[in-house]
Every structure is written in structure tokens, then in C-alpha cells.
Amino acid sequence: MKRFLTLSLAALSVVSFVGCEPTEFKEGVVMAGGQYVSAATLNKGKQIYQEYCMACHGVDGGGDGVASKGLQPPPRNFKLGIIKFGNVVSGELPHDDAIYKALKHGLNGSAMLPWDLKQDQMVAVWQYIKTFAPDTWIGKDKELGKKFDREKFKDPFTIARRQQAIELGRKIYHVEANCQSCHRGYVTEAEMNLMSKELTGDEYGELEEDFYKLKIQESDHGYAVVPPDFTWHELRSVRADKAVEDIYVRLLGGVGGTAMPAWKDTLEDHKIWALAYYIDYLRGYKNSAKRQNFVARMKK
Numbered sequence: 001m002k003r004f005l006t007l008s009l010a011a012l013s014v015v016s017f018v019g020c021e022p023t024e025f026k027e028g029v030v031m032a033g034g035q036y037v038s039a040a041t042l043n044k045g046k047q048i049y050q051e052y053c054m055a056c057h058g059v060d061g062g063g064d065g066v067a068s069k070g071l072q073p074p075p076r077n078f079k080l081g082i083i084k085f086g087n088v089v090s091g092e093l094p095h096d097d098a099i100y101k102a103l104k105h106g107l108n109g110s111a112m113l114p115w116d117l118k119q120d121q122m123v124a125v126w127q128y129i130k131t132f133a134p135d136t137w138i139g140k141d142k143e144l145g146k147k148f149d150r151e152k153f154k155d156p157f158t159i160a161r162r163q164q165a166i167e168l169g170r171k172i173y174h175v176e177a178n179c180q181s182c183h184r185g186y187v188t189e190a191e192m193n194l195m196s197k198e199l200t201g202d203e204y205g206e207l208e209e210d211f212y213k214l215k216i217q218e219s220d221h222g223y224a225v226v227p228p229d230f231t232w233h234e235l236r237s238v239r240a241d242k243a244v245e246d247i248y249v250r251l252l253g254g255v256g257g258t259a260m261p262a263w264k265d266t267l268e269d270h271k272i273w274a275l276a277y278y279i280d281y282l283r284g285y286k287n288s289a290k291r292q293n294f295v296a297r298m299k300k
């Protein structure tokens with residue numbers, strides 16, 4: 001890959017020296033949300049893209065670059081115009097700052113590493129990437145989604161009532177939201193029946209055969225996706241120092257183009273916070289000697 005990058009760099013400088021690159025942008029465009037992007041910005045973005053991003057994301061943004069082979073998950077296919085980790089309800093168009101967050105911090109557990117780019121470089125490269133999906137991004141008629149405003153978040157638990165949040169989150173996860181229909185369950189049959197009785201008045205009965213298994217899901221990205229086991233996998237969009245808040249955002253909005261739903265209008269707000277604390281608690285078992293005992297209790 002290193003050699004490839006050097007080669008493409010050499011090719012680029014020849015082109016700019018000759019000054020006749022065929023697909024150079026001559027005009028600016030208006031992007032979704034009414035944002036005007038100049039030709040100079042797009043050309044700068046293209047150069048950055050070719051230097052740093054093309055090896056994985058491909059010449060035309062198709063996610064099929066020379067370094068993409070065998071990557072799991074595969075690099076995003078930008079032609080589809082679908083973003084997974086936006087700051088809006090999935091399906092709506094995300095605001096640029098959600099992408100800058102992914103660029104700055106990377107997407108954990110994937111080949112998408114953190115990039116040390118300056119703000120103007122991030123702006124340029126992301127505006128250029130939008131041109132791979134003009135039907136999604138270009139045109140003043142296109143609107144961005146309603147952004148989640150972190151400033152206005154009100155965590156009803158805070159760290160002081162963390163334990164209470166975890167207890168509630170465990171119940172919501174398994175009984176009300178049935179998250180284990182895609183992800184896996186993290187309680188025993190006895191615990192499941194107790195929680196179910198308490199919340200619904202009825203016992204749950206026998207656990208399904210696949211209660212403790214991850215259920216692979218189709219996606220709009222052209223490949224199947226694995227719902228993470230929170231005690232095992234990295235969470236792509238979750239930063240260690242802001243875990244509960246980042247998980248809360250993900251639960252509000254879901255994961256674009258995948259089966260992971262947006263819970264914003266399905267569950268009450270305090271229950272989504274409780275789930276965020278519970279998922280963060282499960283994350284604590286990752287790389288911990290305690291994980292073995294925790295999951296060993298749960299066999300089917």
C-alpha cells in the first residue's frame with residue numbers, strides 16, 4: 001500500500017505540472033443544506049482523497065480500492081450515499097461534523113483509522129467525497145436531517161445513579177426492546193423470566209436456541225453486517241472518554257443502511273439513557289478476565 005501511495009503521488013504531481021487533469025472541477029456546487037462549495041475546495045479535496053483515501057475507498061469512491069481486499073467491514077462505498085454513523089436519525093442526511101468526528105477518531109475495530117488532517121483538509125475531502133453520490137448530496141433542494149444537539153442532552157441518571165441505570169437498561173434491552181433479536185442475550189433463563197414477569201406480568205418461557213448468538217443481518221451497503229457482542233467487539237462510533245453519550249447518540253439515530261434501528265421515537269428518553277449505561281457496562285467486560293465467567297453462566 002505504501003508503494004501504491006508513492007506511485008499515485010508521483011502521478012498526481014506530473015498531472016498538476018502539466019496542468020491538464022481532465023476531471024478537474026471548474027465550477028462550485030451547492031450541497032444539501034444549501035452549502036456552497038467552490039471548485040477550488042473540490043479540487044483540493046480530490047487531491048487529499050487521492051493521496052490518503054483512494055487506496056481503500058477506490059478511484060470512483062466505490063469502496064473497492066486496491067487496499068480494500070479482505071477488509072471486514074469493507075470501506076464505505078460512497079456512491080451509495082449512505083452514512084452509517086450520522087448525528088441524525090438514520091436515513092436522513094447527516095451534518096458534516098459527524099463525518100469530521102469519524103475522521104478525527106477513526107471507526108474503532110475497522111480499517112478506518114484516525115486521520116491527522118487539518119480542519120480545512122477535512123472539509124475539502126468530505127465535500128469532494130459527496131460528489132461521488134450527486135443524487136444524494138448535490139442540489140439546493142436537498143435537506144439535512146434534524147441534528148442531535150449534544151449541548152441539550154439531559155442525562156437523567158448521571159454517574160451518581162449509574163447502577164440504577166444499568167439495572168433498568170438490562171430489563172429494557174431484554175424484555176421491552178428485545179435487542180437480542182439481532183445482538184445476543186446477556187442473562188440466564190431464570191433472570192429472563194424474573195425480569196419479564198416484573199415488566200409484563202408474564203414469564204418469558206424457554207430461551208430461543210439462538211438467544212446467545214449474534215444474528216447476521218443483510219444491509220443496504222451490499223454486504224452482511226454483524227450486530228456486535230458488546231462484551232467482545234469494538235463499537236465503531238463510540239469514544240472511550242465519551243462512551244455513554246456516544247452510545248446514546250447511536251441508539252437515538254441507529255446505524256444508516258443497516259438493520260440497527262433508530263430508537264428515538266420508539267423508546268422513552270430515560271430508557272434510551274438506561275440502555276446506553278447498560279451497553280457501556282457490558283463494554284467493561286471486553287479485555288477483562290471477568291468476561292469468561294460472565295458469559296460462561298449463559299449456555300444454551
Ligand code: HEC
Pocket residue numbers: 048049052053054055056057067071073074075076082083084085086099102103107110111112113115125126236
Ligand atoms: C485502510 C483503509 C481506509 C482508508 C485509507 C480510509 N478509509 Fe475510510 N473507511 C474504511 C472502512 C473499512 C470504513 C467502513 C467502516 C464501517 O463500516 O464501520 C470506512 C468508512 C469511512 C466513512 C464512512 C463513515 C460513516 O459513518 O459511514 C467515511 C466518511 C470515510 N471512511 C472517509 C475516509 C477519508 C476521508 C479517508 C482519507 C482521509 C479515508 N476514509 C481513508 C477504510 C479506510
Ligand code: HEC
Pocket residue numbers: 084173177178179180181182183217225226227228234235236237238247250251255258259260261263275279
Ligand atoms: C434488527 C436488528 C437489530 C436490533 C433489533 C438491534 N440492533 Fe443494534 N445493531 C444491529 C446491527 C446490524 C449493527 C451493526 C451495524 C454495523 O456496524 O454495520 C448494530 C450495532 C449496534 C451498536 C454499535 C454501534 C457502533 O458504534 O458500532 C450498538 C451500541 C447497538 N447496536 C445497540 C443496540 C441496542 C441497545 C438495541 C436494542 C435497544 C439494538 N442494538 C437492537 C442490529 C440490530
